[in-house]
Amino acid sequence: MERATLNVEKRDKAGKGIARSLRRQGMIPAVIYRDGGSLPISISKKAMAEFIDATSGEHTVVNLNFSDGDKKLAILKEFQLDPLKGDILHTDFFEVSLTEKVTVNVRIMTIGEPIGVKRDGGILQHVLREVEIECLPDKIPGHFEIDISKLETGQGVHVKDISIGEGIKVLTEPDEIIVNVIVPAVEKEEAAPAEGVVAAAPEMVEPEVVKKGKKEEKEEGAEKTEKTEKKGKVEKK
Numbered sequence: 001m002e003r004a005t006l007n008v009e010k011r012d013k014a015g016k017g018i019a020r021s022l023r024r025q026g027m028i029p030a031v032i033y034r035d036g037g038s039l040p041i042s043i044s045k046k047a048m049a050e051f052i053d054a055t056s057g058e059h060t061v062v063n064l065n066f067s068d069g070d071k072k073l074a075i076l077k078e079f080q081l082d083p084l085k086g087d088i089l090h091t092d093f094f095e096v097s098l099t100e101k102v103t104v105n106v107r108i109m110t111i112g113e114p115i116g117v118k119r120d121g122g123i124l125q126h127v128l129r130e131v132e133i134e135c136l137p138d139k140i141p142g143h144f145e146i147d148i149s150k151l152e153t154g155q156g157v158h159v160k161d162i163s164i165g166e167g168i169k170v171l172t173e174p175d176e177i178i179v180n181v182i183v184p185a186v187e188k189e190e191a192a193p194a195e196g197v198v199a200a201a202p203e204m205v206e207p208e209v210v211k212k213g214k215k216e217e218k219e220e221g222a223e224k225t226e227k228t229e230k231k232g233k234v235e236k237k
Contacts, residue, residue: 112149156180
């Protein structure tokens with residue numbers, strides 16, 4: 001892929017007021033870092049947005065051309081977005097040399113759907129989203145791809161399983177898990193009431209009410225019979 005080029009301007013002043021003024025002019029503040037030093041610059045907001053969209057946030061070496069004729073090679077380190085509007089507010093670059101190795105984090109992309117998920121109902125768990133590598137700037141891969149379609153439940157992919165290109169050294173521990181397929185937890189039938197929570201009282205069963213009514217009717221009938229017998233005895237006297 002052809003290396004991208006961005007036109008930038010050096011700036012002497014910094015601060016929130018300067019940053020707001022630049023954004024009103026369609027520019028954004030940025031900084032180039034190198035060996036503990038920094039150089040404040042400004043860059044076109046539109047050009048920066050197009051560059052980020054084109055590279056999808058991957059570590060890509062870019063040519064920075066200054067209006068005074070100076071040129072630098074750099075990697076986009078990070079960028080800050082407005083949380084509400086999504087506009088780019090600030091960017092940081094790291095100056096590099098094609099003859100010096102750099103340390104960067106590279107994204108991991110997965111391909112396919114695991115057998116353990118599709119067939120057995122397992123759950124795919126992403127443990128690691130990127131790995132740290134060391135290489136020359138021109139050797140930095142855009143991302144690493146791993147095929148996870150053959151993973152069954154209980155299986156996973158480790159850092160050591162990644163296919164690494166020549167001239168790249170992986171700094172992340174080789175036994176670290178990138179993704180794995182786990183067995184879903186079995187749901188409990190009924191959870192016990194939490195401590196301090198009073199359980200709801202059971203509903204009254206209707207048949208008990210009916211039985212109670214019949215009992216009362218029997219008692220009332222017995223009382224009437226007893227009174228009648230007593231009355232009869234009195235009348236006989």
